[in-house]
Amino acid sequence: MLEMRHVSQRFEKDILIDQSYIFPSIGFIGIVGASGCGKTTLLYILSGLLKPDQGEIYFNNVPLDQDFLAKHVTFIRQNNDMIASLNVEDNIEIGCKIANLSGLEKLPGIVYQLDIKRCLKKYPSALSVGQRKRVSIARSLLKASDVILCDEPTGALHQEAGHEVMQMLKKASSQALVLIVSHDEDLLKTYCDEIVILENGRLKGTTHEAHYEIIPERKKKHYSLLPYAIKEVMFRAKRLISLICFQIILLSCLLFMVEGLHGLNFAINQSVEHAPLKNVYLVSRKDQEDFRLTGSHIRPHFQSEYGTISQFPETMIDVLPENHRHIVLKSGRMPEKENECLISSSLESKLKKKNVTYMLDKAISLQVVGVVQEYFFRHPTFYLPDQFTNQHQEYLSSSIYEVEGKVNLPKDSQYVVTNDVLQEKENYEELVRMGKLVGSLFIVISLFTSLSLMKIVFQSIALARKLENAILMTLGMKFRQLIIRFFEEGMIIGTLIILMSYLCCYGIREYIHTMTDFIKTYHFQLTPFVIFYNGDFYLAVAFIYILLVGIMDARGIRYVKKNEIVDILREED
Numbered sequence: 001m002l003e004m005r006h007v008s009q010r011f012e013k014d015i016l017i018d019q020s021y022i023f024p025s026i027g028f029i030g031i032v033g034a035s036g037c038g039k040t041t042l043l044y045i046l047s048g049l050l051k052p053d054q055g056e057i058y059f060n061n062v063p064l065d066q067d068f069l070a071k072h073v074t075f076i077r078q079n080n081d082m083i084a085s086l087n088v089e090d091n092i093e094i095g096c097k098i099a100n101l102s103g104l105e106k107l108p109g110i111v112y113q114l115d116i117k118r119c120l121k122k123y124p125s126a127l128s129v130g131q132r133k134r135v136s137i138a139r140s141l142l143k144a145s146d147v148i149l150c151d152e153p154t155g156a157l158h159q160e161a162g163h164e165v166m167q168m169l170k171k172a173s174s175q176a177l178v179l180i181v182s183h184d185e186d187l188l189k190t191y192c193d194e195i196v197i198l199e200n201g202r203l204k205g206t207t208h209e210a211h212y213e214i215i216p217e218r219k220k221k222h223y224s225l226l227p228y229a230i231k232e233v234m235f236r237a238k239r240l241i242s243l244i245c246f247q248i249i250l251l252s253c254l255l256f257m258v259e260g261l262h263g264l265n266f267a268i269n270q271s272v273e274h275a276p277l278k279n280v281y282l283v284s285r286k287d288q289e290d291f292r293l294t295g296s297h298i299r300p301h302f303q304s305e306y307g308t309i310s311q312f313p314e315t316m317i318d319v320l321p322e323n324h325r326h327i328v329l330k331s332g333r334m335p336e337k338e339n340e341c342l343i344s345s346s347l348e349s350k351l352k353k354k355n356v357t358y359m360l361d362k363a364i365s366l367q368v369v370g371v372v373q374e375y376f377f378r379h380p381t382f383y384l385p386d387q388f389t390n391q392h393q394e395y396l397s398s399s400i401y402e403v404e405g406k407v408n409l410p411k412d413s414q415y416v417v418t419n420d421v422l423q424e425k426e427n428y429e430e431l432v433r434m435g436k437l438v439g440s441l442f443i444v445i446s447l448f449t450s451l452s453l454m455k456i457v458f459q460s461i462a463l464a465r466k467l468e469n470a471i472l473m474t475l476g477m478k479f480r481q482l483i484i485r486f487f488e489e490g491m492i493i494g495t496l497i498i499l500m501s502y503l504c505c506y507g508i509r510e511y512i513h514t515m516t517d518f519i520k521t522y523h524f525q526l527t528p529f530v531i532f533y534n535g536d537f538y539l540a541v542a543f544i545y546i547l548l549v550g551i552m553d554a555r556g557i558r559y560v561k562k563n564e565i566v567d568i569l570r571e572e573d
């Protein structure tokens with residue numbers, strides 16, 4: 001039983017003046033009145049969508065709460081009361097799903113009764129006005145609404161269809177209170193049990209005796225509205241496609257840049273780790289004078305530059321350290337005799353035969369017995385064994401010493417200590433640091449730009465969906481549910497973008513892997529599927545990004561303020 005107690009409402013004029021009225025629990029009641037007298041406003045007040053200036057509405061002697069609309073009411077409007085992204089079946093079921101009411105199994109019977117089976121998979125845009133009304137009535141029947149509020153349901157229908165709708169509503173009124181606003185008094189007189197006239201803020205009709213009944217609680221069933229969010233995203237795909245593509249390109253670039261820098265760092269470290277001379281320090285005096293430095297793992301520097309390898313005049317010649325366990329050979333073995341040597345892998349392809357000639361004071365024949373694996377640093381080098389220098393003492397310097405290992409280095413500050421490998425590492429690291437700085441700047445600027453773009457797109461979509469969201473609220477959707485819906489949609493879009501970006505990035509990596517020379521040099525380490533050591537980074541990026549897109553989309557809720565629902569609906573009317 002729906003009851004008004006001392007309800008007053010005023011806009012520019014009085015719509016309702018201290019009105020108390022009791023509607024019956026079931027029955028078909030028509031509401032008539034001059035245009036602009038407030039009939040639609042009365043329906044909004046009775047549904048709970050509009051809080052009156054004064055007074056209160058009671059349903060079964062209880063003031064309306066926020067569940068009233070969802071649980072007990074179906075609002076049938078003259079124009080649009082359907083969700084464009086959902087087909088007819090979803091549009092009928094959504095009433096129950098929003099309110100978490102069971103009873104979906106009744107759908108086939110209701111569809112048959114209203115003769116809309118053929119339309120079930122159609123979208124609202126493909127329906128006639130009459131079919132739309134049938135869908136709205138089906139929604140109210142499926143939900144077993146106690147109150148059905150109809151605002152000019154036959155307004156846009158031709159006569160025959162109007163009668164059909166009235167017959168259906170009449171049938172529904174045997175189990176519910178159907179309140180119908182119409183200008184067609186004859187139609188109302190034909191079908192309605194009673195007619196109430198709204199005039200000068202007063203309701204003229206037969207108010208009923210208070211008769212409260214206990215309405216048994218409807219069986220609850222929890223439904224997820226996520227499938228509807230997915231359908232909404234698909235429905236808006238055309239508007240989102242350019243945004244999504246832009247985001248994918250941007251994110252792929254960012255990920256690829258991070259990958260590149262990360263790979264570069266990795267490759268540099270690996271290169272240092274296995275560089276033959278990584279532990280060899282050259283020690284000289286600041287004044288360049290000769291001196292004597294003795295101790296374990298210390299030897300005079302071999303001045304290899306006094307001679308060249310005849311076939312490779314530009315290459316470097318170094319002496320292998322005593323401790324060479326860290327050296328990785330690509331092929332062959334370590335030298336065991338004085339005339340055996342190693343070459344770095346960048347020389348391998350140029351070496352025609354295993355024997356080379358070292359032009360020192362005389363021509364010395366060397367045999368290449370192994371190839372040193374190179375990582376990031378690529379230096380065409382010949383590595384001579386320690387024994388070789390023993391045979392050519394005249395080339396040992398007395399002003400530069402080679403010291404293996406940091407612990408053996410002299411502490412005195414008059415010495416100059418250098419290590420080519422570490423020096424090179426520092427130089428490259430400096431470059432990577434600069435790359436990171438520029439990269440971070442690029443990331444911040446492009447993220448800011450792309451998020452601003454996203455904001456504009458989401459804003460325009462949210463504005464276009466104002467009416468649809470208001471309709472969802474007339475179906476009983478609560479503000480909280482609407483925020484979650486927006487948020488879910490944003491997360492779906494974010495997830496889509498992230499997955500596509502990772503795939504795209506993975507694709508680029510795979511492509512680069514086909515360029516073997518490049519990859520040998522730069523060692524890209526892309527791990528888009530969050531498996532390896534930088535997995536945490538990708539997971540964090542994905543999580544933050546998806547959350548951010550969800551929040552940005554949820555901000556669209558500000559265009560559907562609770563107290564503006566009625567205004568949005570009125571704008572459409």
Ligand SMILES: Nc1ncnc2c1ncn2[C@@H]1O[C@H](COP(=O)(O)OP(=O)(O)OP(=O)(O)O)[C@@H](O)[C@H]1O
Pocket residue numbers: 011012015033034035036037038039040041042566567570
């Ligand atoms: N939210 C609002 N803000 C300001 N004025 C409003 C608002 N809602 C309704 N009105 C005004 O209240 C009056 C009643 O409007 P309402 O739409 O309820 O009348 P109605 O009887 O349904 O009219 P019609 O029969 O032409 O559809 C109108 O003058 C309208 O402009």
